[in-house]
Protein backbone atom coordinates (compact mmCIF):
# COMPACT_ATOMS: atom_id res chain seq x y z
CA UNK A 1 0.00 0.00 0.00
CA UNK A 2 1.35 3.41 -0.91
CA UNK A 3 0.89 6.52 1.17
CA UNK A 4 -0.12 9.65 -0.70
CA UNK A 5 -0.45 13.18 0.68
CA UNK A 6 -2.82 15.38 -1.29
CA UNK A 7 -2.51 19.05 -0.32
CA UNK A 8 -5.77 20.82 -1.15
CA UNK A 9 -7.31 17.35 -1.21
CA UNK A 10 -10.72 18.59 -0.07
CA UNK A 11 -11.04 20.59 -3.30
CA UNK A 12 -12.66 19.61 -6.56
CA UNK A 13 -9.85 17.67 -8.22
CA UNK A 14 -8.20 16.53 -5.00
CA UNK A 15 -11.30 14.95 -3.49
CA UNK A 16 -12.07 13.06 -6.70
CA UNK A 17 -8.47 11.88 -6.93
CA UNK A 18 -8.50 10.83 -3.26
CA UNK A 19 -11.62 8.68 -3.70
CA UNK A 20 -10.22 6.97 -6.80
CA UNK A 21 -6.86 6.29 -5.14
CA UNK A 22 -8.56 4.88 -2.03
CA UNK A 23 -10.54 2.51 -4.26
CA UNK A 24 -7.21 1.36 -5.70
CA UNK A 25 -5.80 0.61 -2.23
CA UNK A 26 -3.77 3.75 -1.52
CA UNK A 27 -3.71 5.34 1.93
CA UNK A 28 -4.51 9.04 1.67
CA UNK A 29 -3.67 12.02 3.86
CA UNK A 30 -5.19 15.40 3.04
CA UNK A 31 -3.85 18.76 4.18
CA UNK A 32 -6.45 21.45 3.50
CA UNK A 33 -7.42 24.73 5.17
CA UNK A 34 -11.06 24.38 4.01
CA UNK A 35 -11.00 27.82 2.42
CA UNK A 36 -14.39 29.52 2.85
CA UNK A 37 -14.45 30.63 -0.78
CA UNK A 38 -14.52 26.97 -1.84
CA UNK A 39 -16.17 25.20 1.09
CA UNK A 40 -18.56 27.82 2.48
CA UNK A 41 -18.76 29.13 6.04
CA UNK A 42 -19.45 25.77 7.67
CA UNK A 43 -17.66 23.01 5.73
CA UNK A 44 -19.15 20.33 8.00
CA UNK A 45 -22.52 21.23 6.46
CA UNK A 46 -21.81 23.36 3.42
CA UNK A 47 -19.07 21.40 1.63
CA UNK A 48 -20.12 18.21 -0.16
CA UNK A 49 -16.54 17.90 -1.42
CA UNK A 50 -15.10 17.85 2.09
CA UNK A 51 -17.86 15.56 3.35
CA UNK A 52 -17.15 13.09 0.53
CA UNK A 53 -13.62 12.41 1.81
CA UNK A 54 -13.61 13.40 5.46
CA UNK A 55 -14.10 9.91 6.95
CA UNK A 56 -12.03 8.12 4.33
CA UNK A 57 -8.73 9.98 4.65
CA UNK A 58 -6.37 11.10 7.37
CA UNK A 59 -7.54 14.72 7.35
CA UNK A 60 -5.31 17.52 8.61
CA UNK A 61 -7.01 20.89 8.88
CA UNK A 62 -4.07 23.18 8.19
CA UNK A 63 -2.34 25.40 5.71
CA UNK A 64 0.57 24.99 3.32
CA UNK A 65 1.78 28.34 4.61
CA UNK A 66 2.68 26.67 7.93
CA UNK A 67 5.86 24.58 8.07
CA UNK A 68 4.51 22.81 11.17
CA UNK A 69 1.37 21.70 9.32
CA UNK A 70 3.44 20.64 6.32
CA UNK A 71 5.89 18.64 8.44
CA UNK A 72 3.04 16.77 10.10
CA UNK A 73 1.45 16.04 6.72
CA UNK A 74 4.65 14.95 4.95
CA UNK A 75 5.78 12.52 7.67
CA UNK A 76 5.64 8.93 6.37
CA UNK A 77 4.36 9.76 2.86
CA UNK A 78 5.66 8.11 -0.33
CA UNK A 79 4.08 10.51 -2.81
CA UNK A 80 2.84 14.11 -2.63
CA UNK A 81 0.19 15.56 -4.93
CA UNK A 82 0.41 19.31 -4.46
CA UNK A 83 -2.97 20.91 -5.19
CA UNK A 84 -3.45 23.44 -2.37
CA UNK A 85 -3.71 26.84 -4.04
CA UNK A 86 -5.65 30.01 -4.51
CA UNK A 87 -7.33 29.36 -7.86
CA UNK A 88 -9.17 32.45 -9.18
CA UNK A 89 -7.50 33.98 -12.23
CA UNK A 90 -9.33 37.34 -12.08
CA UNK A 91 -9.09 37.56 -8.31
CA UNK A 92 -5.33 37.01 -8.50
CA UNK A 93 -4.98 40.38 -10.23
CA UNK A 94 -5.94 42.27 -7.06
CA UNK A 95 -5.02 39.79 -4.30
CA UNK A 96 -1.46 39.54 -5.44
CA UNK A 97 0.24 39.00 -2.11
CA UNK A 98 -2.28 36.36 -1.03
CA UNK A 99 -1.84 34.41 -4.29
CA UNK A 100 1.95 34.53 -4.15
CA UNK A 101 2.06 33.69 -0.42
CA UNK A 102 -0.11 30.58 -0.75
CA UNK A 103 0.91 29.32 -4.17
CA UNK A 104 4.59 30.24 -4.35
CA UNK A 105 5.26 30.50 -0.60
CA UNK A 106 3.48 27.21 0.15
CA UNK A 107 5.49 25.36 -2.50
CA UNK A 108 8.72 26.93 -1.27
CA UNK A 109 7.98 25.90 2.33
CA UNK A 110 7.26 22.33 1.22
CA UNK A 111 10.48 22.10 -0.77
CA UNK A 112 12.49 23.55 2.12
CA UNK A 113 11.25 20.73 4.34
CA UNK A 114 11.97 18.07 1.71
CA UNK A 115 15.44 19.48 1.02
CA UNK A 116 16.46 19.77 4.66
CA UNK A 117 14.75 17.05 6.70
CA UNK A 118 14.44 13.25 6.60
CA UNK A 119 11.46 11.93 4.67
CA UNK A 120 10.29 9.01 2.45
CA UNK A 121 8.88 11.03 -0.45
CA UNK A 122 9.88 9.63 -3.85
CA UNK A 123 7.56 11.49 -6.19
CA UNK A 124 5.74 14.83 -6.34
CA UNK A 125 2.90 15.65 -8.69
CA UNK A 126 2.36 19.39 -9.13
CA UNK A 127 -0.87 20.84 -10.53
CA UNK A 128 0.30 23.32 -13.08
CA UNK A 129 -2.13 24.98 -15.46
CA UNK A 130 -2.81 25.99 -19.02
CA UNK A 131 -2.81 29.53 -17.64
CA UNK A 132 1.00 29.49 -17.73
CA UNK A 133 0.82 29.60 -21.53
CA UNK A 134 -1.34 32.69 -21.55
CA UNK A 135 -2.73 33.18 -25.05
CA UNK A 136 -2.66 30.12 -27.35
CA UNK A 137 -0.28 29.22 -30.18
CA UNK A 138 -0.94 30.48 -33.71
CA UNK A 139 0.37 29.86 -37.20
CA UNK A 140 1.06 33.07 -39.11
CA UNK A 141 1.16 32.91 -42.92
CA UNK A 142 4.40 34.86 -43.15
CA UNK A 143 6.02 34.38 -39.73
CA UNK A 144 5.41 30.70 -38.88
CA UNK A 145 4.43 29.81 -35.30
CA UNK A 146 3.87 32.83 -33.06
CA UNK A 147 2.77 33.45 -29.48
CA UNK A 148 0.70 36.64 -29.28
CA UNK A 149 0.84 38.50 -26.01
CA UNK A 150 -2.27 39.58 -24.13
CA UNK A 151 -4.75 41.81 -25.91
CA UNK A 152 -4.70 45.51 -25.17
CA UNK A 153 -7.51 47.54 -23.66
CA UNK A 154 -7.31 49.98 -26.60
CA UNK A 155 -8.11 47.33 -29.20
CA UNK A 156 -10.70 45.40 -27.17
CA UNK A 157 -12.48 48.68 -26.46
CA UNK A 158 -13.33 48.84 -30.18
CA UNK A 159 -15.08 45.44 -29.99
CA UNK A 160 -12.28 43.71 -31.87
CA UNK A 161 -11.48 40.66 -29.75
CA UNK A 162 -9.57 38.35 -32.09
CA UNK A 163 -5.88 38.02 -31.48
CA UNK A 164 -3.36 40.00 -33.54
CA UNK A 165 0.37 39.60 -34.01
CA UNK A 166 2.68 42.41 -35.07
CA UNK A 167 3.79 42.21 -38.73
CA UNK A 168 1.77 39.05 -39.36
CA UNK A 169 0.01 39.16 -42.72
CA UNK A 170 -2.80 36.94 -44.03
CA UNK A 171 -4.63 34.63 -41.66
CA UNK A 172 -3.51 33.84 -38.14
CA UNK A 173 -4.63 30.26 -37.42
CA UNK A 174 -5.08 28.91 -33.91
CA UNK A 175 -3.24 25.61 -33.33
CA UNK A 176 -2.97 23.31 -30.31
CA UNK A 177 -0.59 24.39 -27.55
CA UNK A 178 2.15 21.80 -27.00
CA UNK A 179 4.41 21.59 -23.96
CA UNK A 180 7.25 23.38 -25.78
CA UNK A 181 5.09 26.42 -26.43
CA UNK A 182 6.12 29.78 -25.05
CA UNK A 183 5.26 30.34 -21.42
CA UNK A 184 3.90 33.82 -20.89
CA UNK A 185 1.12 33.94 -18.32
CA UNK A 186 -1.28 36.85 -18.43
CA UNK A 187 -2.38 36.70 -14.77
CA UNK A 188 -0.76 36.57 -11.35
CA UNK A 189 -2.41 33.17 -10.89
CA UNK A 190 -0.62 31.97 -14.05
CA UNK A 191 2.67 33.39 -12.81
CA UNK A 192 2.31 31.50 -9.52
CA UNK A 193 1.53 28.26 -11.36
CA UNK A 194 4.58 28.71 -13.60
CA UNK A 195 6.67 29.39 -10.52
CA UNK A 196 5.33 26.34 -8.64
CA UNK A 197 6.02 24.11 -11.63
CA UNK A 198 9.54 25.44 -12.16
CA UNK A 199 10.49 25.19 -8.48
CA UNK A 200 9.27 21.58 -8.28
CA UNK A 201 10.88 20.54 -11.59
CA UNK A 202 14.18 22.23 -10.65
CA UNK A 203 14.60 21.31 -6.98
CA UNK A 204 13.19 17.77 -6.84
CA UNK A 205 15.75 16.01 -9.06
CA UNK A 206 18.54 17.43 -6.89
CA UNK A 207 17.06 15.84 -3.76
CA UNK A 208 16.18 12.43 -5.16
CA UNK A 209 12.48 13.06 -5.76
CA UNK A 210 10.85 12.43 -9.17
CA UNK A 211 8.75 15.46 -10.19
CA UNK A 212 5.76 15.36 -12.56
CA UNK A 213 3.84 18.47 -13.67
CA UNK A 214 0.36 18.40 -15.14
CA UNK A 215 -0.80 21.49 -16.98
CA UNK A 216 -4.53 21.01 -16.62
CA UNK A 217 -6.90 22.80 -18.96
CA UNK A 218 -10.36 23.87 -17.68
CA UNK A 219 -11.51 21.03 -15.44
CA UNK A 220 -15.23 20.55 -14.87
CA UNK A 221 -17.73 18.01 -13.64
CA UNK A 222 -20.11 17.02 -10.85
CA UNK A 223 -18.95 18.32 -7.47
CA UNK A 224 -17.22 21.49 -8.65
CA UNK A 225 -17.87 24.51 -6.49
CA UNK A 226 -21.14 26.23 -7.44
CA UNK A 227 -20.61 29.02 -4.95
CA UNK A 228 -17.15 30.26 -5.89
CA UNK A 229 -17.76 33.19 -8.25
CA UNK A 230 -14.10 33.53 -9.16
CA UNK A 231 -13.66 30.34 -11.16
CA UNK A 232 -15.49 28.36 -13.76
CA UNK A 233 -18.11 29.68 -16.19
CA UNK A 234 -19.99 26.39 -16.04
CA UNK A 235 -20.83 26.98 -12.38
CA UNK A 236 -21.48 30.69 -12.85
CA UNK A 237 -23.80 30.21 -15.84
CA UNK A 238 -25.58 27.27 -14.18
CA UNK A 239 -26.39 29.32 -11.09
CA UNK A 240 -27.65 32.20 -13.25
CA UNK A 241 -29.85 29.88 -15.31
CA UNK A 242 -31.33 28.23 -12.24
CA UNK A 243 -32.00 31.65 -10.69
CA UNK A 244 -33.67 32.75 -13.97
CA UNK A 245 -31.15 35.52 -14.44
CA UNK A 246 -29.68 36.91 -17.61
CA UNK A 247 -26.37 35.48 -18.78
CA UNK A 248 -23.82 38.10 -19.72
CA UNK A 249 -21.55 36.53 -22.34
CA UNK A 250 -18.30 38.46 -22.47
CA UNK A 251 -16.63 39.59 -25.70
CA UNK A 252 -18.56 38.12 -28.67
CA UNK A 253 -19.00 34.65 -27.17
CA UNK A 254 -16.59 33.13 -29.71
CA UNK A 255 -13.71 32.89 -27.25
CA UNK A 256 -12.83 29.25 -26.58
CA UNK A 257 -11.53 26.98 -23.84
CA UNK A 258 -10.58 23.33 -23.65
CA UNK A 259 -12.98 21.78 -21.09
CA UNK A 260 -11.75 18.50 -19.65
CA UNK A 261 -13.95 16.23 -17.57
CA UNK A 262 -12.93 15.47 -13.99
CA UNK A 263 -12.73 11.67 -14.49
CA UNK A 264 -10.25 12.14 -17.33
CA UNK A 265 -8.12 14.47 -15.19
CA UNK A 266 -8.08 11.92 -12.36
CA UNK A 267 -7.17 9.19 -14.84
CA UNK A 268 -4.26 11.21 -16.28
CA UNK A 269 -3.00 12.05 -12.78
CA UNK A 270 -3.05 8.42 -11.68
CA UNK A 271 -1.02 7.47 -14.76
CA UNK A 272 1.49 10.09 -13.61
CA UNK A 273 1.56 8.63 -10.09
CA UNK A 274 1.99 5.04 -11.25
CA UNK A 275 4.16 5.23 -14.38
CA UNK A 276 7.91 5.80 -14.20
CA UNK A 277 7.76 7.21 -17.74
CA UNK A 278 6.14 10.30 -16.22
CA UNK A 279 9.09 11.10 -13.99
CA UNK A 280 10.76 14.42 -14.75
CA UNK A 281 8.13 15.35 -17.35
CA UNK A 282 5.51 18.06 -17.84
CA UNK A 283 2.26 17.11 -19.56
CA UNK A 284 -0.76 18.89 -20.95
CA UNK A 285 -4.07 17.47 -19.77
CA UNK A 286 -7.12 18.46 -21.79
CA UNK A 287 -9.34 17.16 -24.58
CA UNK A 288 -7.61 18.84 -27.50
CA UNK A 289 -10.94 20.43 -28.46
CA UNK A 290 -11.66 24.19 -28.39
CA UNK A 291 -15.24 24.93 -27.28
CA UNK A 292 -16.75 28.42 -27.60
CA UNK A 293 -18.43 30.12 -24.66
CA UNK A 294 -21.62 30.36 -26.72
CA UNK A 295 -21.60 26.57 -27.15
CA UNK A 296 -21.29 26.27 -23.38
CA UNK A 297 -24.37 28.47 -22.92
CA UNK A 298 -26.38 26.53 -25.53
CA UNK A 299 -25.47 23.16 -24.02
CA UNK A 300 -26.34 24.30 -20.50
CA UNK A 301 -29.71 25.77 -21.54
CA UNK A 302 -30.50 22.54 -23.41
CA UNK A 303 -29.56 20.34 -20.46
CA UNK A 304 -31.48 22.42 -17.91
CA UNK A 305 -34.34 22.67 -20.38
CA UNK A 306 -34.73 26.36 -19.55
CA UNK A 307 -34.56 29.70 -21.32
CA UNK A 308 -33.04 32.83 -19.83
CA UNK A 309 -31.99 35.99 -21.68
CA UNK A 310 -28.49 35.72 -23.12
CA UNK A 311 -26.72 39.02 -23.67
CA UNK A 312 -23.60 39.03 -25.81
CA UNK A 313 -22.38 42.16 -24.13
CA UNK A 314 -18.94 42.95 -25.50
CA UNK A 315 -17.80 43.31 -21.88
CA UNK A 316 -14.33 41.96 -21.29
CA UNK A 317 -11.83 41.31 -18.54
CA UNK A 318 -8.29 42.49 -18.91
CA UNK A 319 -5.93 39.52 -18.73
CA UNK A 320 -8.42 37.00 -20.17
CA UNK A 321 -7.06 34.98 -23.05
CA UNK A 322 -8.99 34.49 -26.27
CA UNK A 323 -8.15 30.88 -27.12
CA UNK A 324 -6.05 28.00 -25.88
CA UNK A 325 -6.45 24.26 -26.35
CA UNK A 326 -4.12 21.40 -25.55
CA UNK A 327 -1.88 19.35 -27.77
CA UNK A 328 -2.04 15.84 -26.27
CA UNK A 329 0.66 14.07 -28.31
CA UNK A 330 3.13 13.87 -25.43
CA UNK A 331 0.80 12.49 -22.76
CA UNK A 332 -0.67 10.08 -25.26
CA UNK A 333 2.77 8.80 -26.35
CA UNK A 334 4.40 8.54 -22.89
CA UNK A 335 1.47 7.65 -20.64
CA UNK A 336 -1.12 6.29 -23.08
CA UNK A 337 -3.66 8.91 -21.98
CA UNK A 338 -6.72 9.65 -24.09
CA UNK A 339 -9.68 11.67 -22.82
CA UNK A 340 -12.79 9.50 -22.83
CA UNK A 341 -15.62 11.95 -22.07
CA UNK A 342 -16.89 14.35 -24.77
CA UNK A 343 -18.07 17.82 -23.81
CA UNK A 344 -21.67 16.86 -24.63
CA UNK A 345 -21.53 13.81 -22.34
CA UNK A 346 -19.66 15.63 -19.59
CA UNK A 347 -21.95 18.62 -19.51
CA UNK A 348 -24.98 16.34 -19.28
CA UNK A 349 -23.47 14.61 -16.23
CA UNK A 350 -22.62 18.00 -14.77
CA UNK A 351 -26.12 19.45 -15.32
CA UNK A 352 -27.78 16.28 -13.93
CA UNK A 353 -25.70 16.70 -10.79
CA UNK A 354 -26.38 20.46 -10.52
CA UNK A 355 -30.11 19.66 -10.65
CA UNK A 356 -29.73 17.63 -7.46
CA UNK A 357 -28.15 20.57 -5.62
CA UNK A 358 -29.89 23.25 -3.60
CA UNK A 359 -30.26 26.53 -5.53
CA UNK A 360 -28.20 29.22 -3.85
CA UNK A 361 -28.07 32.97 -4.33
CA UNK A 362 -25.13 33.82 -6.55
CA UNK A 363 -22.22 36.00 -5.55
CA UNK A 364 -21.33 36.63 -9.14
CA UNK A 365 -22.48 40.28 -9.27
CA UNK A 366 -20.27 41.01 -6.30
CA UNK A 367 -17.22 39.52 -8.04
CA UNK A 368 -17.91 41.61 -11.17
CA UNK A 369 -18.24 44.74 -9.00
CA UNK A 370 -14.86 43.96 -7.47
CA UNK A 371 -13.24 43.64 -10.87
CA UNK A 372 -14.94 46.87 -12.04
CA UNK A 373 -13.59 48.77 -9.06
CA UNK A 374 -10.07 47.55 -9.86
CA UNK A 375 -10.41 48.66 -13.50
CA UNK A 376 -10.15 45.07 -14.74
CA UNK A 377 -13.71 44.71 -16.07
CA UNK A 378 -14.79 46.78 -19.06
Ligand SMILES: NC(=O)c1ccc[n+]([C@@H]2O[C@H](COP(=O)([O-])OP(=O)(O)OC[C@H]3O[C@@H](n4cnc5c(N)ncnc54)[C@H](O)[C@@H]3O)[C@@H](O)[C@H]2O)c1
Nearest residue numbers: 008010011012013032033035063064084085127129216219
Ligand atom coordinates in the same frame (compact mmCIF):
# COMPACT_ATOMS: atom_id res chain seq x y z
N1 LIG B 1 -9.97 23.25 -11.78
C1 LIG B 1 -9.25 23.62 -12.83
O1 LIG B 1 -9.79 23.88 -13.90
C2 LIG B 1 -7.75 23.68 -12.74
C3 LIG B 1 -7.03 23.95 -13.92
C4 LIG B 1 -5.64 24.03 -13.84
C5 LIG B 1 -4.99 23.83 -12.64
N2 LIG B 1 -5.72 23.59 -11.52
C6 LIG B 1 -4.99 23.42 -10.25
O2 LIG B 1 -5.34 22.17 -9.67
C7 LIG B 1 -5.34 22.29 -8.26
C8 LIG B 1 -6.66 21.84 -7.70
O3 LIG B 1 -7.68 22.65 -8.28
P1 LIG B 1 -9.21 22.52 -7.89
O4 LIG B 1 -10.02 22.86 -9.07
O5 LIG B 1 -9.44 21.25 -7.19
O6 LIG B 1 -9.30 23.75 -6.88
P2 LIG B 1 -10.19 23.93 -5.56
O7 LIG B 1 -10.19 25.39 -5.30
O8 LIG B 1 -11.46 23.18 -5.66
O9 LIG B 1 -9.28 23.20 -4.46
C9 LIG B 1 -8.18 23.80 -3.86
C10 LIG B 1 -8.16 23.31 -2.43
O10 LIG B 1 -7.03 23.92 -1.79
C11 LIG B 1 -7.44 24.34 -0.50
N3 LIG B 1 -6.55 25.42 -0.06
C12 LIG B 1 -6.55 26.73 -0.47
N4 LIG B 1 -5.59 27.40 0.17
C13 LIG B 1 -4.97 26.51 0.98
C14 LIG B 1 -3.91 26.61 1.93
N5 LIG B 1 -3.30 27.78 2.15
N6 LIG B 1 -3.52 25.50 2.60
C15 LIG B 1 -4.16 24.30 2.40
N7 LIG B 1 -5.18 24.16 1.54
C16 LIG B 1 -5.58 25.25 0.83
C17 LIG B 1 -8.88 24.76 -0.64
O11 LIG B 1 -9.57 24.74 0.59
C18 LIG B 1 -9.39 23.72 -1.62
O12 LIG B 1 -9.92 22.59 -0.93
C19 LIG B 1 -5.00 23.74 -7.93
O13 LIG B 1 -3.62 23.82 -7.66
C20 LIG B 1 -5.32 24.47 -9.22
O14 LIG B 1 -4.50 25.62 -9.36
C21 LIG B 1 -7.08 23.51 -11.54
